[in-house]
Amino acid sequence: MLLIGEFYKLAFFTKIHSMRQRLTVEAYTAGILSGDRIILSRAITLTESRLKNDRALAKKVLENILPFTGKSLRIGISGVPGVGKSTFIEAFGRHVTGLGMKIAVLSIDPSSKKSGGSILADKTRMENLAHDPLAYIRPSAAGPSLGGVAKNTRETILLCEAAGYEVIIIETVGVGQSETLVRGMSDFFLLLMLAGAGDELQGIKKGIMEMADAVAINKADGMNQVLAEQAVGEYRNALHLFPKPESGVDTQVLTCSALEGTGIAALWELIRKYQETTLQNGYFDQNRRNQNLEWMHDHIRQTLEEQFYENSILKKAVKTTEKSVSEGRELPVAAAERLLEFFFKNRI
């Protein structure tokens, strides 16, 4: 493996300086494997492109780096705006780089499919971490749909791993389906909460808390500390009502203060312990294997649906049909079959 890496590095140094827009497969590969952040960023941009040539190129790059992926610890983090996620990730990230490890911070932003940009992963949010040579912060992936964003993020994880990042944070906000996506690409899922904010205000969606491997009550500082400890008790009681996680490790609840830096080291230890236990009981690898399969089947499903729903002739018919179906004037199944028949006749 190292020899291959060396080969790519050589190819990289001889070719990179004559390139502008797109590099060669070899140059991307070598750049990534040598940990070059600029090449890494350009490769991520390449995988996000919808142009046919770019996609073919990206596919080759991904195939090349595949043997060098999978070695990181992937940590999903969610929490609603106001929970102090940026400050937390900065403190957590600095702790990890302080231990000499490389960390990458990615994000899935449910709003990015609309804006094309991101409100979430602005580097200015985490200025200290952004300037840390061991940290790499990538703004939220863009995509035509949340599914597209997920696909891009999954590929970005692989690219970062090939570039030597040992811890990957995938963050999202506590609204919509994005948590399920993040959970589906993480080894460990952390939910950030606030004490005494009233969960309705916190806007946590149904089922999210049950996905968590750990719940951290953030901002447990000053006057808040007592409330935070109370919240820990409440969440522990509530979690007790749920079934034991598949990982075999009970969901942990703890407090932390990103501002004061308390609880961060304990949380890191907890995550390392989780990794150790699940590596031993086989869940860690099993989960990764399942996630790979899910990824493939998700992509198949998404593509099939895209072919159907993005069909320009069908779009108008779907809209009209939705009206008659929702009003109960047409049978849902009959309507679906009428549209499907049209699709299969006209698609290919």
Added chain:
Amino acid sequence: MLLIGEFYKLAFFTKIHSMRQRLTVEAYTAGILSGDRIILSRAITLTESRLKNDRALAKKVLENILPFTGKSLRIGISGVPGVGKSTFIEAFGRHVTGLGMKIAVLSIDPSSKKSGGSILADKTRMENLAHDPLAYIRPSAAGPSLGGVAKNTRETILLCEAAGYEVIIIETVGVGQSETLVRGMSDFFLLLMLAGAGDELQGIKKGIMEMADAVAINKADGMNQVLAEQAVGEYRNALHLFPKPESGVDTQVLTCSALEGTGIAALWELIRKYQETTLQNGYFDQNRRNQNLEWMHDHIRQTLEEQFYENSILKKAVKTTEKSVSEGRELPVAAAERLLEFFFKNRI
């Protein structure tokens, strides 16, 4: 509407006695609208058939009865084996028929796709209710997949409504995805639980409790009563940690004893109150409209996936690919695209 009903009744009485296996569209329609239980059962069997002719016939029957559907109150009920679901539904059903209303009991059994039959909806489980002239019990729908079972159950709901059933119970067991399906076709979702059984033992799946419009602690009788009251408190606290339901009505927790018949009337009142409130705030109709749309889109998605995964040439390739993908030897997206290309080239 009544005139149409009368017309079908006439058509029915003149034709029914000369038929054997399959009836005419008119005979099915008239039989259902006149509330004939035998014709209703035969119509349900017809909609479950996968034969092309039967499906065309069923489609016409469903289209005919469509204007007479939608008037019932659809109640989903879930709870793991041992929670006393049959006894509960019997007591609840007898209470409803005691008020002079017609009730139908359907079931979605996750195991039925395998066995082709049902362990769940055996009429012998609810013997008293089965002999009640105002009650109709239909064993679990069969189908090639859980999605197929759901499709059949949705159509059975429509047929029962056209046959004049005012309350429809859709029951399922607290395992797997069947709750989500039942929730997606109910106006009200009731979760039956036991006190002190330990939720891990009760096997409630993640996210189920949060779907409930009410949680009823069953078997609150004898020595169990104190434990049941304690459980009510615990669940209320836990539910407090979740966001307010979209319906605008807080999830209720109460005790009942199907054996002693206590709590049943209160539960019925609670459900009627829920219906009243959600009819007023618009959620009831909005929910029905959304469910219709979901039904259509589910059917589209399922059909597209069936076309792909049931493709005989593709099946073997999918299996081999799953192995290389899960082991990380092939990129999930690249693998998916290879399979999709093959599908679109060979399908049509």
